[in-house]
Amino acid sequence: MHTAHPAAALRAYEQPTSWRERLAARVDRWSTSPALYRWAMSSLLTRWVVRRRSAQLFGCMAGFVHSQVLLACVRLRLLETLLESPRTLAELAAQTGMPASSLQRLLDSAVSLRLVNRRGGGRYGLGALGAPVAAHAGIRDMVEHNATLYEDLRDPLALLREPNQTQMHTYWPYTPGQAAPTPTGSSSFSRYSSLMATSQRFVIDELLAAYPYADHQRVLDVGGGMGGWISALAQQHPHLQCALFDLPPVAALAAEQLRQKGLSERVSTHGGSFTTDALPTGADLVTLVRVAHDHADATVLTVLRAIFASLPLGGTLLLAEPMANEEGLSPTDPYFHFYLMAMGAGQLRTPQALSALMETAGFTHIELAPSPMPLHAQILVGRKSRHRATAS
Ligand SMILES: C[S@@+](CC[C@H](N)C(=O)[O-])C[C@H]1O[C@@H](n2cnc3c(N)ncnc32)[C@H](O)[C@@H]1O
Numbered sequence: 001m002h003t004a005h006p007a008a009a010l011r012a013y014e015q016p017t018s019w020r021e022r023l024a025a026r027v028d029r030w031s032t033s034p035a036l037y038r039w040a041m042s043s044l045l046t047r048w049v050v051r052r053r054s055a056q057l058f059g060c061m062a063g064f065v066h067s068q069v070l071l072a073c074v075r076l077r078l079l080e081t082l083l084e085s086p087r088t089l090a091e092l093a094a095q096t097g098m099p100a101s102s103l104q105r106l107l108d109s110a111v112s113l114r115l116v117n118r119r120g121g122g123r124y125g126l127g128a129l130g131a132p133v134a135a136h137a138g139i140r141d142m143v144e145h146n147a148t149l150y151e152d153l154r155d156p157l158a159l160l161r162e163p164n165q166t167q168m169h170t171y172w173p174y175t176p177g178q179a180a181p182t183p184t185g186s187s188s189f190s191r192y193s194s195l196m197a198t199s200q201r202f203v204i205d206e207l208l209a210a211y212p213y214a215d216h217q218r219v220l221d222v223g224g225g226m227g228g229w230i231s232a233l234a235q236q237h238p239h240l241q242c243a244l245f246d247l248p249p250v251a252a253l254a255a256e257q258l259r260q261k262g263l264s265e266r267v268s269t270h271g272g273s274f275t276t277d278a279l280p281t282g283a284d285l286v287t288l289v290r291v292a293h294d295h296a297d298a299t300v301l302t303v304l305r306a307i308f309a310s311l312p313l314g315g316t317l318l319l320a321e322p323m324a325n326e327e328g329l330s331p332t333d334p335y336f337h338f339y340l341m342a343m344g345a346g347q348l349r350t351p352q353a354l355s356a357l358m359e360t361a362g363f364t365h366i367e368l369a370p371s372p373m374p375l376h377a378q379i380l381v382g383r384k385s386r387h388r389a390t391a392s
Helices: 006-014 019-031 034-042 044-075 078-084 089-096 100-112 130-135 137-152 156-161 167-171 186-199 201-210 228-236 248-260 297-310 333-343 351-360
Strands: 116-118 123-126 218-222 241-246 267-271 285-289 316-321 364-369 378-383
Touching: 034 044, 044 078, 044 100, 044 130, 044 137, 078 089, 078 116, 078 123, 078 130, 089 100, 100 116, 123 130, 130 137, 137 167, 137 186, 137 333, 156 333, 167 186, 167 333, 186 201, 186 248, 201 228, 201 285, 201 316, 201 378, 218 228, 218 297, 228 241, 228 248, 228 267, 228 285, 241 248, 248 267, 285 297, 297 316, 297 351, 316 351, 351 364, 351 378
Parallel strands: 218 241, 218 285, 241 267, 285 316
Antiparallel strands: 116 123, 316 378, 364 378
């Protein structure tokens, strides 16, 4: 990695090459001056800006504590308890076995984070942000799973230096450098597949709302996990014939889930690897949900080319996953950047970067479908043009 020498960096800073950089350099000096701070605090209007920025910076510093407050609430099943009915401190202390004095601090913190709120008679109830956590096991599972990520993040510099020496890396058995799956190793496939199944619920609702599936006849879901998405699609659109492709241990788990839902006739399962095996043909719509971001560009291109080859002329690819904000200003981006780095070869990409990969694989007419909740996933749709039979 190239690191500029501080003196060289300073020279570059002192010799701005454009008016934009000269202006930015002035603003940097100006905004770090103690005189500006004193001046800004003296006026009502500018004081508001300073307060807002200070609160934002404090949020950056305190984010770890916030996530630990949430984790403690989840581990104590506090929010589910408050969903049943509001409780007093004494009742909660008796129920959780925690000393009342420390539980009081957790509750005060949870109130300020709006996970919990204060009700009459000294009782605590469910807060606005606590309600979805109490209602969705998928969120609670992710909060618990994040504890592994945060262990890896204890020393952020060590993670940046050696991103493959992480617990997250071993959690995901298909990341590069992992041993081939063994019969005992296959339990790691069911572990991550169950986590994906619970967290997929939010994405499913968006996918169902965002695209007109009635125009298609056969759908193949690549990297479909335990089949939550393809089952929901088959149930919502009874005219569709569906198929799921995933690694053999995961495809076997999906087959069992589909059997239990009575969908085996309408949804076939196929075990294989999209890096080495051809995909089943016959589908006029292929979906790739939360898969590309797990992999390096070269692997994503291999998958996209395999999908392109499997589609008929006029066929469609729908790719959905969390995507980076083009201006780099989304508060959710840091989470995905670090998660995917700790996981292995993956990457959070902008819609533009993913569109470029799709285009390289041969897709045309690529567009971003409107997504009501881009936090969970944004949706790109591309076509295998009838006028261009071969990929570049
Ligand atoms: C992050 S999970 C997403 C699962 C599901 N689409 C969802 O949104 O919940 C990625 C999926 O890709 C599958 N996968 C990873 N590498 C694969 C490969 N080489 N061939 C086929 N599937 C693969 C994994 O087994 C896993 O089910």
